[in-house]
Amino acid sequence: MAAPLPKRIIKETERLQNEPVPGISALPHDDNARYFDVMVEGPGGSCYEGGVFNLELFLPDDYPMTAPKIRFLTRIYHPNIDRLGRICLDVLKNNWSPALQIRTILLSIQALLGAPNPEDPLNEAVAKQWKENQAEAIKTAREWTALYATAKK
Amino acid sequence: MQRLEARRGVEEQHFLARRARSHSYNPPVDLRLVDYVSSYDPNLMCPICRCPFVDPVVLAECGHCFCRECIRQSWNTQTTTYTPHGPHGDCPSCRTPARLRPRSTTNNILINMTDELIVRCPKSDEGCKAEVKRGEVQDHVNIYCGFTLVECGADHCELPVRRKDVAQGCLHYGVSCLSCRKELDKCNLDCHWRNDCPARQTECAVCKSMVFPRDLAEHSSTACAAISVPCPGAALGCSNRSTGAQARTHADTCMLAKLAPILTTQHERLEEQEAAQKQMSRKLEVLEDGFTTIQSILSPFSSDNMVDKLGTDPAPGPRPTDLPGPYSADFDLDAPASFSAPNTSAGPYASPLHHLLHMHESLRDEISRISSALSELDGRHSMQNLNENLRTREEISYIGAQLGGLQRQVHWLTSAQLHRQQAGRSPTPGSATSAGTAITDATSGAGVEAALGAVNTAATALRGAARMVNVGGREASGMRRGASEEGRTKL
Numbered sequence: 069m070a071a072p073l074p075k076r077i078i079k080e081t082e083r084l085q086n087e088p089v090p091g092i093s094a095l096p097h098d099d100n101a102r103y104f105d106v107m108v109e110g111p112g113g114s115c116y117e118g119g120v121f122n123l124e125l126f127l128p129d130d131y132p133m134t135a136p137k138i139r140f141l142t143r144i145y146h147p148n149i150d151r152l153g154r155i156c157l158d159v160l161k162n163n164w165s166p167a168l169q170i171r172t173i174l175l176s177i178q179a180l181l182g183a184p185n186p187e188d189p190l191n192e193a194v195a196k197q198w199k200e201n202q203a204e205a206i207k208t209a210r211e212w213t214a215l216y217a218t219a220k221k
Numbered sequence: 222m223q224r225l226e227a228r229r230g231v232e233e234q235h236f237l238a239r240r241a242r243s244h245s246y247n248p249p250v251d252l253r254l255v256d257y258v259s260s261y262d263p264n265l266m267c268p269i270c271r272c273p274f275v276d277p278v279v280l281a282e283c284g285h286c287f288c289r290e291c292i293r294q295s296w297n298t299q300t301t302t303y304t305p306h307g308p309h310g311d312c313p314s315c316r317t318p319a320r321l322r323p324r325s326t327t328n329n330i331l332i333n334m335t336d337e338l339i340v341r342c343p344k345s346d347e348g349c350k351a352e353v354k355r356g357e358v359q360d361h362v363n364i365y366c367g368f369t370l371v372e373c374g375a376d377h378c379e380l381p382v383r384r385k386d387v388a389q390g391c392l393h394y395g396v397s398c399l400s401c402r403k404e405l406d407k408c409n410l411d412c413h414w415r416n417d418c419p420a421r422q423t424e425c426a427v428c429k430s431m432v433f434p435r436d437l438a439e440h441s442s443t444a445c446a447a448i449s450v451p452c453p454g455a456a457l458g459c460s461n462r463s464t465g466a467q468a469r470t471h472a473d474t475c476m477l478a479k480l481a482p483i484l485t486t487q488h489e490r491l492e493e494q495e496a497a498q499k500q501m502s503r504k505l506e507v508l509e510d511g512f513t514t515i516q517s518i519l520s521p522f523s524s525d526n527m528v529d530k531l532g533t534d535p536a537p538g539p540r541p542t543d544l545p546g547p548y549s550a551d552f553d554l555d556a557p558a559s560f561s562a563p564n565t566s567a568g569p570y571a572s573p574l575h576h577l578l579h580m581h582e583s584l585r586d587e588i589s590r591i592s593s594a595l596s597e598l599d600g601r602h603s604m605q606n607l608n609e610n611l612r613t614r615e616e617i618s619y620i621g622a623q624l625g626g627l628q629r630q631v632h633w634l635t636s637a638q639l640h641r642q643q644a645g646r647s648p649t650p651g652s653a654t655s656a657g658t659a660i661t662d663a664t665s666g667a668g669v670e671a672a673l674g675a676v677n678t679a680a681t682a683l684r685g686a687a688r689m690v691n692v693g694g695r696e697a698s699g700m701r702r703g704a705s706e707e708g709r710t711k712l
Contacts, residue, residue: 072254075271080271163316166269166291
């Protein structure tokens with residue numbers, strides 16, 4: 069029998085439902101309250117504007133002492149996100165703090181979309197393109213957003 | 222002696238074993254897992270476990286507060302190396318390097334506030350209805366709660382039993398549930414019936430669905446599908462009443478339900494506006510009253526005329542230039558032409574209010590001019606009076622001098638007469654004749670005295686007249702001054 073769900077996860081889930089962050093939604097799976105389906109809208113003014121990106125989020129057993137595991141499911145052209153959707157973000161790795169929450173982490177990811185950081189790349193090809201020809205890279209990112217991250221009508 | 226010690230040793234072992242067992246039956250209450258009945262301030266929440274602080278500590282380096290256990294756990298996962306000075310790491314809130322000192326603690330106020338929150342007994346799932354302060358919940362479980370597991374009272378039975386059931390003897394014998402035929406111990410039957418037994422579910426009176434007894438209250442208040450709810454747009458005329466899930470779908474489709482919140486806000490705004498308008502109109506009335514009173518004060522004869530004009534012709538436009546006419550008729554004391562000149566030259570007014578203000582201004586000018594004229598008149602009159610008085614006084618003094626001469630003459634006459642009488646009386650040659658002259662003298666003396674008295678009275682009368690002239694002049698000037706002051710205060 070699995071350990072009872074910590075109060076903190078229940079509270080965070082409730083708060084995500086009751087006071088959702090604009091542009092972000094996270095729904096736990098019915099059969100596993102530690103597994104969330106996340107949707108993040110591309111921030112306005114960025115090359116991901118208008119896109120809706122799906123992510124998966126898993127809270128490990130020792131959450132909140134370790135960071136949640138997050139991965140992009142939607143393909144995205146971004147220097148800090150690789151082909152498998154893994155994210156290079158300090159607060160998900162060494163800089164995790166138990167005082168952070170699901171909502172703050174998702175906000176950080178949304179901010180990362182708004183401010184790509186090619187100096188600390190995960191996807192070398194994209195980062196190279198971003199540094200050498202930023203206009204072209206942004207154009208590609210827009211195309212990818214339109215191609216993969218736009219809601220199908 | 223040895224036997225005694227051996228027995229004590231056995232007893233002690235027995236006691237320790239019992240305590241260990243009871244400890245394992247009833248692990249200490251984890252205060253982070255209890256349900257809080259009272260709502261609490263979010264500031265009392267540990268940022269790590271998101272529960273009210275349990276044994277809070279304040280990090281001396283940055284001042285952030287956490288549960289002792291939370292901060293210790295968070296640092297244990299970060300640094301596994303041995304730390305001789307106690308656990309240390311970065312503050313989870315601000316990343317300041319900090320250290321957990323053995324004596325680190327916090328203010329008692331914080332501890333008291335969190336310990337006074339009301340929580341539900343951790344055994345509430347099993348049926349305990351107690352709600353106690355968090356600081357006392359451990360005592361409640363250890364001492365009072367009827368659902369705490371204790372050792373069975375029967376001999377040779379070491380199985381746990383609920384405290385309230387101890388008196389019933391050993392309940393550790395197998396029974397089967399009457400309803401579902403499940404085999405279980407007698408002591409667990411109550412709990413089974415309350416929470417688990419599918420055959421013991423009660424039927425919701427409204428929706429006919431089967432509910433566990435413990436969930437009944439919640440079911441009927443929120444979940445029951447058959448309790449019909451009116452459409453949110455009922456106030457707007459939607460008569461639909463539907464149940465549970467249907468109500469939700471109806472609310473999604475019903476236009477009235479969607480409009481309801483908008484319309485209610487609109488309605489509220491409308492009412493606000495109306496109230497504001499009412500206030501404004503009252504203010505306007507008061508102002509209009511003020512204007513009419515001002516007008517009636519300024520022009521008692523033409524006020525009706527003015528009000529009519531204001532009422533029937535509120536639109537701004539050229540005002541009739543003959544309006545100042547009635548006013549100038551009242552103030553014809555000096556130069557009516559100069560009074561009406563600014564009005565006619567100013568031409569059309571932006572609004573009746575401007576016209577009134579302008580008129581008021583010109584009236585004020587007029588009044589000041591009148592008051593200066595009055596003061597001038599006042600001066601002229603006082604000079605005139607002074608001149609008149611001077612002349613009258615001169616006349617009076619002249620008359621007084623004449624009167625003095627007359628008096629002297631009369632005095633001389635009477636003294637001469639008296640001399641003659643005395644001279645006549647001393648020789649007494651003819652008493653008869655002298656007597657006759659004496660009689661005539663006496664009569665003449667009496668006449669002279671009467672004349673003297675008359676002259677005296679005339680003099681006093683003259684003096685009185687002079688005084689009256691003086692007083693009259695002073696009074697007249699005083700009255701004029703009073704009148705001019707009155708005129709000024711009226712403005």
